[in-house]
Amino acid sequence: MxxxxxxxxxxxxxxxxxxxxxxxxxxxxxxxxxxxxxxxxxxxxxxxxxxxxxxxxxxxxxxxxxxxxxxxxxxxxxxxxxxxxxxxxxxxxxxxxxxxxxxxxxxxxxxxxxxxxPLMIHENFRWQTPIQAVRKALDSGAIGAPFWGRFSFRSGYDVFSGQPYLAEGKRFIIEDLGIHTLDIARYILGDVTSLSARTKRVNPKIRGEDVATILLDHNSGATSIVDVSYATRQSVEPFPETLIELDGTQGSLRLSQGYELQVTNAEGATNTDVAPILLPWASRPWHNIQESVFAIQQHWADCLGRQEETCTSGADNLKTFALVEAAYESAASKATVEIRTLL
Ligand code: NAD
Ligand code: 89V
Structure with missing residues (x-):
């Protein structure tokens, strides 16, 4: 090649x-x-x-x-x-x-x-090993058709020391981090028809919002919650893990802190370690994100070589970006936003 x-x-x-x-x-x-x-x-x-x-x-x-x-x-x-x-x-x-x-x-x-x-947006979070494992479990039919989900990222990690600009913008957590979580919600439960959101700023030293709670209606009929926070202190800091809960017609799935995936159905419960690997150049706790950077870039090279569209192409990512816009609009107006009005 x-x-x-x-x-x-x-x-x-x-x-x-x-x-x-x-x-x-x-x-x-x-x-x-x-x-x-x-x-x-x-x-x-x-x-x-x-x-x-x-x-x-x-x-x-x-x-x-x-x-x-x-x-x-x-x-x-x-x-x-x-x-x-x-x-x-x-x-x-x-x-x-x-x-x-x-x-x-x-x-x-x-x-x-x-x-x-071709245009690809470097939307790498869906390429994380634990998120891919959730997608695979769902595709296997282990929990049937999902009707409810929660995609959660709650942390007290100091992101501002590495990325000082994050403290300065009028918009913060939805635009920077929630954008990934909303993309994961789309990747797992499909496109979204409408959304409502609430935001807060807890950290007085930053300009934008650092907490957001977003309720999504998916095309499939499923409902989900995307909740993100950089104002949440916990005994074991989960940064940068996205935790997932899914309930389906045949069972349920939980991706919990420490990269453990539990799938429960009529056959019982199975727990699997879905931790990312630590690439030679990577460092904890960023290794989960770092591995996904490699994965999305390999996907780009493969698709460009084969002249295929990437899964986070510009056209696809407009649908994620519309959710970001809708979340800010809803947080300001307190109204539910129909996504088709933005696209
Ligand atoms: P940064 O400020 O550290 O780096 C940006 C660099 O771009 C700077 O060195 C700046 O001089 C340079 N630059 C800006 N405009 C330029 C121009 N017109 N021509 C040439 N150079 C220019 O920012 P960062 O933290 O590295 O973030 C960069 C982007 O990556 C942001 O959009 C951020 O949201 C994103 N990001 C993504 C992830 C992820 O997991 N996908 C993680 C962190 C940051
Ligand atoms: O992935 C990102 O975009 C980063 C961080 C994980 C720190 O939010 O900015």
Missing amino acids: MELRGALIGCGFFAVNQMHGWRDVNGASIVAICDRDPERLKLVGDQFGVDRRYTDARQMFTNGGFDFVDIATTVNSHRTLVEMAVAHKVPAICQKPFAPTLADAKAMVAACEAAGI
């Missing part, structure tokens, strides 16, 4: 995981990097032995010589950089959150479609 050549833009906090991931991916590697901050550029370039370095993305696209671009910058630059990729007909991966607004995200999808280039 021909090795795909990638270029990465944004050599910040999280991109280091992506660079490690690309080293492990079969069939792709990074040949050029870009960051407008020369210090970050040097740090990542030296660590990963990449000689082609740019402080200007436009210059990097003009010079070319790569088959795809991996955009690992924060949200405000996503639309401009995806549009640069479109102008140069370069397939693009874009980090979550997709864009500052749903209108931007729609314009990005339309531009990529018109240019005929």
